[in-house]
Amino acid sequence: MADRLSMIVFSGTVDKLFPVAILASGAVAMEQEVDIFLTFWGLEAFRRGAPQQNMRFSKDFEDKAPAMLALMQQKQVPSWYETLRKAKELGNGKLRIHACAMTMDLMGLTKDDLDPIVDDVVGVGEFVEEAQKGKITLFI
Amino acid sequence: MELKVDRTIDARGSYCPGPLMELIRAIREARVGEVIEVLSSDSGSKRDIPKWCQKAGHELLRVVDEQGFARFIVRKAR
Numbered sequence: 001m002a003d004r005l006s007m008i009v010f011s012g013t014v015d016k017l018f019p020v021a022i023l024a025s026g027a028v029a030m031e032q033e034v035d036i037f038l039t040f041w042g043l044e045a046f047r048r049g050a051p052q053q054n055m056r057f058s059k060d061f062e063d064k065a066p067a068m069l070a071l072m073q074q075k076q077v078p079s080w081y082e083t084l085r086k087a088k089e090l091g092n093g094k095l096r097i098h099a100c101a102m103t104m105d106l107m108g109l110t111k112d113d114l115d116p117i118v119d120d121v122v123g124v125g126e127f128v129e130e131a132q133k134g135k136i137t138l139f140i
Numbered sequence: 141m142e143l144k145v146d147r148t149i150d151a152r153g154s155y156c157p158g159p160l161m162e163l164i165r166a167i168r169e170a171r172v173g174e175v176i177e178v179l180s181s182d183s184g185s186k187r188d189i190p191k192w193c194q195k196a197g198h199e200l201l202r203v204v205d206e207q208g209f210a211r212f213i214v215r216k217a218r
Contacts, residue, residue: 025161026157029157030195031196075155077155090165
């Protein structure tokens with residue numbers, strides 16, 4: 001099987017987008033292919049302008065959110081978006097970000113409404129078919 | 141023996157996978173045979189960088205522990 005990491009990104013909160021970006025970076029560093037499929041809130045987080053503004057945190061750790069965000073700022077941790085952007089640059093075509101066609105239709109979005117980091121709009125069938133080529137598939 | 145280092149990257153204060161990513165970038169820009177040194181205070185680097193060198197086929201010449209960080213000295217092998 002190919003060295004490939006596939007991630008279905010359902011969540012749109014910063015605390016979950018971070019591991020997505022870091023896992024993607026690690027996989028690209030290890031010369032693996034990465035496919036990210038954005039659906040629901042995961043796609044919402046990639047609307048044009050959203051990555052720069054999103055400060056949402058998981059509800060279950062809401063009480064820790066301000067302290068965590070402050071810590072990240074204080075320690076100058078690059079944002080999840082910056083981390084993902086760098087991973088993509090380093091990956092040189094090995095990291096692809098797909099938007100879920102169904103969510104796009106539901107929200108009435110076109111590719112132009114999304115951040116340019118998103119490569120294309122695909123159906124779930126195509127994504128699953130691609131994911132089958134790899135050993136690791138995560139739902140985040 | 142003193143190693144001749146062609147380029148040093150100070151990635152101290154950068155978190156996982158930052159130092160590794162910076163090393164990869166530097167290795168790409170380097171010529172075969174050049175020696176790159178990365179300074180990292182990230183604890184993940186201790187495992188990540190040797191693993192990456194093995195995978196990518198570059199030579200990890202030395203890991204030197206310093207106060208609060210480590211130096212990773214890598215030769216671009218291909």
